[in-house]
Amino acid sequence: MDTGESVRITLRSIRAHKLRSALTVVGVVIGIASVITFATFGASVEAEIVGDIETSNAGNIYVFGTPSGDDDFDRTLQPVFTEYDIQQLEGIQGVQAVLPRGIVQTQSIQHGNRTLARQQVTATRPASITDGVLVEGRSFEADEEAVVVNERMAGSFSENLTTGERLTMTMPDGSERNVTVVGVVNGTRGEVPVSEFARQPRVYVPIDPFYDSVVESPSAGVRQRAYPQVTLVVDPRAIPETQSAIQTYLSGNSDARSLSADDTELVARSGNDFVEEISDVIERITRFVTGIAVIALVVGAIGIANVMLVSVTERTREIGIMKAVGARNRDVMQVFLVEAALLGTIGSLLGVPLGLLVGYGATQYAEVTFSLAPLWMALAVGVGVLVGVVAGLYPAWRAARVDPIDALRHE
Numbered sequence: 001m002d003t004g005e006s007v008r009i010t011l012r013s014i015r016a017h018k019l020r021s022a023l024t025v026v027g028v029v030i031g032i033a034s035v036i037t038f039a040t041f042g043a044s045v046e047a048e049i050v051g052d053i054e055t056s057n058a059g060n061i062y063v064f065g066t067p068s069g070d071d072d073f074d075r076t077l078q079p080v081f082t083e084y085d086i087q088q089l090e091g092i093q094g095v096q097a098v099l100p101r102g103i104v105q106t107q108s109i110q111h112g113n114r115t116l117a118r119q120q121v122t123a124t125r126p127a128s129i130t131d132g133v134l135v136e137g138r139s140f141e142a143d144e145e146a147v148v149v150n151e152r153m154a155g156s157f158s159e160n161l162t163t164g165e166r167l168t169m170t171m172p173d174g175s176e177r178n179v180t181v182v183g184v185v186n187g188t189r190g191e192v193p194v195s196e197f198a199r200q201p202r203v204y205v206p207i208d209p210f211y212d213s214v215v216e217s218p219s220a221g222v223r224q225r226a227y228p229q230v231t232l233v234v235d236p237r238a239i240p241e242t243q244s245a246i247q248t249y250l251s252g253n254s255d256a257r258s259l260s261a262d263d264t265e266l267v268a269r270s271g272n273d274f275v276e277e278i279s280d281v282i283e284r285i286t287r288f289v290t291g292i293a294v295i296a297l298v299v300g301a302i303g304i305a306n307v308m309l310v311s312v313t314e315r316t317r318e319i320g321i322m323k324a325v326g327a328r329n330r331d332v333m334q335v336f337l338v339e340a341a342l343l344g345t346i347g348s349l350l351g352v353p354l355g356l357l358v359g360y361g362a363t364q365y366a367e368v369t370f371s372l373a374p375l376w377m378a379l380a381v382g383v384g385v386l387v388g389v390v391a392g393l394y395p396a397w398r399a400a401r402v403d404p405i406d407a408l409r410h411e
Contacts, residue, residue, distance in 0.1 A: 003334070
């Protein structure tokens, strides 16, 4: 029996049991659609995050300390990079700018009649506020009692903050400092990439006169300001060489090495390093969630196997007639296998557009750009067809083993 004849018999069987066939296909449709939805959503989120990092942080190298233990995260915030280290890093070939960042402890920030609890603000250099990130106003200057806020912070009060308005910062000792908002930004130069996605209200102040965390520099022998994190803007064409030189300095006679604990690793990571790590994390999450969606495919396969077993029982007399007119066991097996594969194929073809539609809706809800995952789509369709074939193997084998005499006696 040729394949065309098997397909004709299969279509006749499906048309004869339309509702049952449709309900069987639904299981596969849900499974395929779930896989496509999670895969496309994961690909969209990855493309959005990676794209932001690559465009806004190209040429940045981030320097900080990473403790060996998971419970020692606070040590990441320890100020160990002294002004001496800053000067040495500025002298490395390829480094165009050094942007240290420090934390200024506060209790609250008040504007008008509303007070926000705020435990800290970020101290940095005026060069961190560039024209590209400014939404309104300008950057602060050194020795200026002024702040720059991000858009989320500007919208945290009853009326949006604008430049020229006054804020009152309450410090940990209860004293108050009145400052002027001189700018509103949508990010800052030198910010660690992962912090951009926290979307927290942020306030930025100049190092002078707000930041006063000091330590004794082992190299200079005097007390100097020290910072927990430093960003270096380097020549994008020489990132590997510059990154290597920075790492060599940090591991050698830097103040940060002397001030850090022995189990703290001082690292210099480029934007590409963050891209690889974030991509790896998102890919793992996507695989895990998609793996859960595969359970729906297993349920669909069980549904196909169940329907095919019922079909074998119902069509026992038909099988006997086929064998009586010369059909071989492999011909009978082929008919049932084609029917199972066809159910899986139909489910796959219907599940792909449904999954894309739901995935598109999810990305719109999450406000990320929709991206396709072609590999996952091809894989899902292939698995859907395979599920149909595997699910039909046992029923087809059972149909092929039906004795023709007993089958013809079957009512």
